[in-house]
Amino acid sequence: MAGMSASPLPHRAEIEHAVRRLLYQRLNQPVPKAVLAPRPLVVNVSARHCHLTQAAVETLFGKGHKLRPMKMLYQEGQYAAQECVTLIGPRSRVISNLRILGPCRDLNQVELAFTDAISLGFEVPVRSSGNIAGTPGCMLMGPAGFLELNEGVIRAAPHVHMHPDDAVFYGVKAGDYMRLRVHGDCGMTFDRVFVRVSKDFKLEVHIDTDEGNACGLAPGAACELLRI
Amino acid sequence: MAGMSASPLPHRAEIEHAVRRLLYQRLNQPVPKAVLAPRPLVVNVSARHCHLTQAAVETLFGKGHKLRPMKMLYQEGQYAAQECVTLIGPRSRVISNLRILGPCRDLNQVELAFTDAISLGFEVPVRSSGNIAGTPGCMLMGPAGFLELNEGVIRAAPHVHMHPDDAVFYGVKAGDYMRLRVHGDCGMTFDRVFVRVSKDFKLEVHIDTDEGNACGLAPGAACELLRI
Numbered sequence: 490m491a492g493m494s495a496s497p498l499p500h501r502a503e504i505e506h507a508v509r510r511l512l513y514q515r516l517n518q519p520v521p522k523a524v525l526a527p528r529p530l531v532v533n534v535s536a537r538h539c540h541l542t543q544a545a546v547e548t549l550f551g552k553g554h555k556l557r558p559m560k561m562l563y564q565e566g567q568y569a570a571q572e573c574v575t576l577i578g579p580r581s582r583v584i585s586n587l588r589i590l591g592p593c594r595d596l597n598q599v600e601l602a603f604t605d606a607i608s609l610g611f612e613v614p615v616r617s618s619g620n621i622a623g624t625p626g627c628m629l630m631g632p633a634g635f636l637e638l639n640e641g642v643i644r645a646a647p648h649v650h651m652h653p654d655d656a657v658f659y660g661v662k663a664g665d666y667m668r669l670r671v672h673g674d675c676g677m678t679f680d681r682v683f684v685r686v687s688k689d690f691k692l693e694v695h696i697d698t699d700e701g702n703a704c705g706l707a708p709g710a711a712c713e714l715l716r717i
Numbered sequence: 718m719a720g721m722s723a724s725p726l727p728h729r730a731e732i733e734h735a736v737r738r739l740l741y742q743r744l745n746q747p748v749p750k751a752v753l754a755p756r757p758l759v760v761n762v763s764a765r766h767c768h769l770t771q772a773a774v775e776t777l778f779g780k781g782h783k784l785r786p787m788k789m790l791y792q793e794g795q796y797a798a799q800e801c802v803t804l805i806g807p808r809s810r811v812i813s814n815l816r817i818l819g820p821c822r823d824l825n826q827v828e829l830a831f832t833d834a835i836s837l838g839f840e841v842p843v844r845s846s847g848n849i850a851g852t853p854g855c856m857l858m859g860p861a862g863f864l865e866l867n868e869g870v871i872r873a874a875p876h877v878h879m880h881p882d883d884a885v886f887y888g889v890k891a892g893d894y895m896r897l898r899v900h901g902d903c904g905m906t907f908d909r910v911f912v913r914v915s916k917d918f919k920l921e922v923h924i925d926t927d928e929g930n931a932c933g934l935a936p937g938a939a940c941e942l943l944r945i
C-alpha cells in the first residue's frame with residue numbers, strides 16, 4: 490500500500506473539519522479559532538509497539554521478508570504491520586504480540602507505556618522518538634530468530650506531529666512544548682506535549698495507553714491544543 | 718490499631734512541612750504560599766481495592782471475622798487490611814488479591830482503574846466514593862464464601878480529602894473541583910479533582926494507578942493544588 494500513487498480517502502476528521510468550516514461560512518456565524526485551523530486536531534492513543542530496521546525484520550522473520558501492512562495509520566504512509574514480535578524483558582518476563590509499525594526505519598525502537606514497563610520489570614525513560622542513547626535494551630523473538638537490542642526501549646513522551654502550516658497557525662516550532670487539554674469526566678491537561686514538525690506530517694497528537702486511560706479518551710472527546 | 722489512644726508519629730510529609738516553615742522563619746525569607754498552608758500537600762496513588770461492610774467480611778471470611786490492619790494509611794484510622802478477595806468479572810475474568818481497606822463501611826464498593834476494568838471486560842463509570850447507584854456489580858470470593866454485589870464497581874474520580882482548615886486556605890468547599898498540577902517529564906494537570914471536606918480528613922489527593930502512571934508520579938514529585 491505504501492508507495493501506491495492513488496490518494497486514499499480523506500480521514501473522517503478531515504471531512505468533518507471541512508464541513509464544519511463550510512457550515513459556519515454558510516450560516517454567517519463567527520468562526521471559532523479551531524475551525525480556522527489548517528487541519529483538524531486528531532488525538533490518538535498509541536498502544537505499545539516497535540519500529541524496526543529492514544535488517545531486524547529479516548533476522549526475526551527470515552531473509553528477504555517484507556512487512557505487510559495490516560492497517561494504515563493517520564500519518565501518510567505509516568501502517569500497523571501484520572507482523573508482531575515477542576518482547577522478552579530483563580527478568581524473562583514476556584509481552585507477546587508486540588505490533589510492528591511500518592515502514593522500516595533506520596533504527597530499532599520499542600515504545601512501551603509505564604504499565605507495560607512495570608509488568609516487565611523495566612526502568613524505562615521518557616524520551617522522544619529516535620532519542621534512544623543510553624536507554625535499556627531487550628530481546629525480541631520472531632518466527633525466524635532472536636534479535637538482541639542493546640538499547641531502544643522507551644516510554645514515548647506525549648508529542649504532536651504537525652505540518653509547517655499547523656506550526657504557523659499555532660505559533661510554535663519544532664522542539665517546543667504545548668499543552669493538550671482533554672475535556673470530560675476525567676478532564677486532564679498534558680502540560681508537556683513535544684512538538685515535531687515536518688512537511689510529511691498531518692496534525693496529530695500521540696499519547697500512550699496509560700495516558701489515554703487516565704483521561705478516559707474516547708472517540709469524539711473534546712480536545713484543545715494550547716500554546717504554553 | 719484503629720481506636721488505640723496513643724497518637725502515631727507524624728507522617729514524614731508533616732514533619733518536612735513543619736521544618737520548612739521554621740526554616741523560612743529563621744532565615745527571614747518571604748514564605749511561599751504552599752509553606753503557609755495548614756497541612757502539606759500529599760498526593761497518593763490508590764491501587765485497586767474494595768471497601769466492605771462487616772456483614773460482607775463475615776460472608777467472605779467467616780462468622781465473627783474482623784479485618785486485621787496490615788498497614789496504616791495517611792488518613793487517620795484508615796488501613797490496608799491483611800485480607801484480600803478475588804474479584805470475578807462479568808466474563809469470568811479474575812483479579813486475585815484485591816486488597817480490602819478498613820475499617821468496614823456501610824456499603825460495598827470496588828474501586829478499579831480503567832486498565833483493570835478493560836482487563837476484566839467491564840464498563841465502569843467514573844464516580845465519587847459512595848455514589849454507586851446504577852453502577853455494575855461483580856462477584857467476590859473469599860476463603861469462606863462468595864458474595865454477589867449487584868452494584869458498586871466504580872472508577873473513583875480523582876479527589877482531594879481536606880480538613881475544613883484546608884478548605885478555608887484554598888478557598889473551596891465540599892463538592893467543588895480543583896486542579897492538581899504534577900510537574901516532571903510527563904507534567905500533567907488533573908482538571909477535575911473533586912473536593913471532599915471533613916474534620917476527620919488530612920489534606921491528601923488520591924489518584925488511581927492509571928493516573929499515577931500517566932504522570933509518572935514519583936515520591937517527592939512537585940505538585941500544586943490549584944483553585945479553578
